[in-house]
Amino acid sequence: MGGITPDQIITAVAAVVGVPLVLLGYIILGEQVIERLPDSIQGWIRPYFWALPAVGFATIFMIYPLIRTVIISFRNAADSDWATGPWGVFANYHYFFTFPDTLTSLRNSLLWLVFYTFFAVFFGLVIAILVDRVRYETLAKIAVFLPVPISAVAASIIWKFMFDYQPPGSTQTGTMNAVLSVVHHDPVAWLVNSTTNNAALIFVGIWTATGFCMVILSASLKAISSEVLEAARIDGANEFQIVRLVVTPLLWPTITVVGTTMIINALKTFDIVYVMTNGAYQTDVIATQMFFQLQHNHNSRAAAVGVVLFLAIVPLLVVNIRRFQQQEEQR
Amino acid sequence: MSVEQVTTRAATGAGTAVSVLDRFGYRLQRLPLHIVIIIFCAVWVIPTFGMIINSFRALPDMQAAGWWTTLFPPHGFTLASYQQVLAIEGVVPSIAYSILITIPATVIQLTIATMGAYAFAWMNFPGRNLFFIVIVGLMVVPIQMTLIPVLQFFKLVGLSGTIPAVWLAHSGYGLPFEIFLLRNYLGGLPREIFESAEVDGAGHAVRFLRIAVPMTLPAIASLVIFVFLGIWNDLLVALTFLGVSPFRPFTVVIAQLTTSFGGGWQFLTAAAVMQMALPLAVFIFLQRYFVRGVTAGSVKG
Numbered sequence: 001m002g003g004i005t006p007d008q009i010i011t012a013v014a015a016v017v018g019v020p021l022v023l024l025g026y027i028i029l030g031e032q033v034i035e036r037l038p039d040s041i042q043g044w045i046r047p048y049f050w051a052l053p054a055v056g057f058a059t060i061f062m063i064y065p066l067i068r069t070v071i072i073s074f075r076n077a078a079d080s081d082w083a084t085g086p087w088g089v090f091a092n093y094h095y096f097f098t099f100p101d102t103l104t105s106l107r108n109s110l111l112w113l114v115f116y117t118f119f120a121v122f123f124g125l126v127i128a129i130l131v132d133r134v135r136y137e138t139l140a141k142i143a144v145f146l147p148v149p150i151s152a153v154a155a156s157i158i159w160k161f162m163f164d165y166q167p168p169g170s171t172q173t174g175t176m177n178a179v180l181s182v183v184h185h186d187p188v189a190w191l192v193n194s195t196t197n198n199a200a201l202i203f204v205g206i207w208t209a210t211g212f213c214m215v216i217l218s219a220s221l222k223a224i225s226s227e228v229l230e231a232a233r234i235d236g237a238n239e240f241q242i243v244r245l246v247v248t249p250l251l252w253p254t255i256t257v258v259g260t261t262m263i264i265n266a267l268k269t270f271d272i273v274y275v276m277t278n279g280a281y282q283t284d285v286i287a288t289q290m291f292f293q294l295q296h297n298h299n300s301r302a303a304a305v306g307v308v309l310f311l312a313i314v315p316l317l318v319v320n321i322r323r324f325q326q327q328e329e330q331r
Numbered sequence: 332m333s334v335e336q337v338t339t340r341a342a343t344g345a346g347t348a349v350s351v352l353d354r355f356g357y358r359l360q361r362l363p364l365h366i367v368i369i370i371f372c373a374v375w376v377i378p379t380f381g382m383i384i385n386s387f388r389a390l391p392d393m394q395a396a397g398w399w400t401t402l403f404p405p406h407g408f409t410l411a412s413y414q415q416v417l418a419i420e421g422v423v424p425s426i427a428y429s430i431l432i433t434i435p436a437t438v439i440q441l442t443i444a445t446m447g448a449y450a451f452a453w454m455n456f457p458g459r460n461l462f463f464i465v466i467v468g469l470m471v472v473p474i475q476m477t478l479i480p481v482l483q484f485f486k487l488v489g490l491s492g493t494i495p496a497v498w499l500a501h502s503g504y505g506l507p508f509e510i511f512l513l514r515n516y517l518g519g520l521p522r523e524i525f526e527s528a529e530v531d532g533a534g535h536a537v538r539f540l541r542i543a544v545p546m547t548l549p550a551i552a553s554l555v556i557f558v559f560l561g562i563w564n565d566l567l568v569a570l571t572f573l574g575v576s577p578f579r580p581f582t583v584v585i586a587q588l589t590t591s592f593g594g595g596w597q598f599l600t601a602a603a604v605m606q607m608a609l610p611l612a613v614f615i616f617l618q619r620y621f622v623r624g625v626t627a628g629s630v631k632g
Contacts (some may be wrong), residue, residue: 002606004424004427004428004431008494008578008615009431009433011494011495012431012434012435012494015435015438015495015498016434016435016438019435019438019439019442019443020438020442023442023443024540027446027536027539027540028536031534031535031536043391044456046454046535047450047454047456047459048456050446050447050449050450050454050535051447051450051451051454051456051462053443053446053447053583054443054446054448054450054506055447055462056492057443057502057503057506058465058466058469058503058506058507060484060503061481061500061502061503061504061506062469062472062477062478062503062504062506062507063469064480065476065477065479065480065481066472066476066477066482067411067479068479068480068483068526069476069477069479069480072479074395077603096531098368111448123371126371127368128370129367130456131368132363132370133364133517134364134365134368140368140371140372143371143375143376144371144372144375145373145614145622146375146376146379146611146614147375148614148625149560149607149608149610149611149613149614149621150379150611151563151564151566151582151598151606151607151610152564152566153564153566153585154585154604154606154607156586156589157382157585157589157600157602157603158378158379158381158382159378160380160589160596161380161381161382161385161398161600162381163376171395171396171397173393173394173395173397173398175377175395175397175398175399176398177379178397178399194463207374207375207378210375211375212625213578215622215625215626216626219626223599226498232570252602260508261577264471264473266492267473268473268475269568270566271567271586272569273583274566274586274590275358275566275589275590276571278590287473287475287567291570292569294478294571295481299479301552302478302479303479305475306475306476306478306479307471307476309473309475310472310473310475310476311469311477312560313472315474316471317471317472318467319406319465320467320470320471321464321468324464324467325464327525
């Protein structure tokens, strides 16, 4: 790896200063031209002129690639012709749904989907409700939120230490195994043992996401009027009943929003698995599987994996659009 | 002393006795609550704390005893891990590359997004709603769905393996969410301001630069933090577009070193601490903006 060159710094500075300046010039010069056009054309052309840079970017980097990926997923490895094989153009999908490694990744992604989503939201909700009742609320929230700004890469290293394993008999330097040794339990190779490793990775995911869920759920918890809770207390409801019968139903819309976000995160999980196990010992998920296919220059298989991932997200995409349309009607 | 006074005093005396007992009972009842909260806090703080401690220990110490043993003297703290990490070829440049990737990518996407959001908020054109729905949909599209064609695109235009390619890719991926958020914010500004500016003869350029942008600055500030840290912490995009190039950013270098070392990767704690120092500092000093940015992102996948 070479060092950084002056050229690179100049390019970066040029981009930081230049892009806003170019856009400024685009706006000012473009408006000069548009203002000289007849009124009827002005009204027609101006919005497109303003939306063009953003729409152009979105088209080049998202819309076009999306369509292209679908096409590639039906092509052969070299992308020179349509795929052939037992399932014809669906050969890459056939591979995905029959090859043991990819099936493992599919299973693991489902595990992530269920457990990561459930526990991140559940812990977030529990913590939000509990800290609402104590005076050191802010401090406790900061503690749980702390992993949110930390990158998945750093979080993975943090937890590699927590799960560190030494053979039985030697000193356990990993916190988890040290705790086990206190209760005279044999150390567990958390990340290697295929009965624990997926749970361990998913827990790291939960650990990084709980703070996010908590902050959002806590905000909408604060919006519940205290009169509602008072009324329930006067009616003789205990705290557990209040949480179960009053608070949770009132928070339900927020829980679904946070839950959808978590499901999408679960399906897209990549960093934690890549850094902690690199997909070894059957911890592969869809996103890492796709990356490995890409590394092996099997673009069409990678594309098929991407399409599967996308199809899993489509229902949530529809939910998001519906929610957006409802919000629009209320504006 | 009248009888009345005596009874009142007795009553209050009994009252305090009862309330002390009550308060004690109440405290006792609440004990499980505090214990559960403290357990949660411990589980969410101790791992990070333990690694930070470990980053200041020598490798043999780390392998000989857990980090908690250093809480008692002799601590044996050292900067050896930091020296070791910084001496690895490519680590110091990778920090610089992270900065060279993050700042321009943030600036590029936010300037483009602000302009686009203005068009969506304050201009009427056929297809506006349809395209905005597409934008809302794009927010949750996994970027994996775009990687291969974008890689091919960069190869075609001769940008593959360069830093500007990553600026453009990040900008493309970040735009939908930013346009969505800024358009909602811009659309919520009072219509009268824009109308009176129009009456005064201000064109769209003036209205955008003099009214819309300054009034949107609070939202942009939160977004800057959110986007900046998102790119600083990004692994997948950098790994895909720069994974084998000399311009690997910090996260990619750490990830690749961790997977390539097998055992003995422990000194990478120092690298992880350096990598997370910036996000943590931003979180601690700009907490309000940071949390606002994160919660605004609740609609984003």
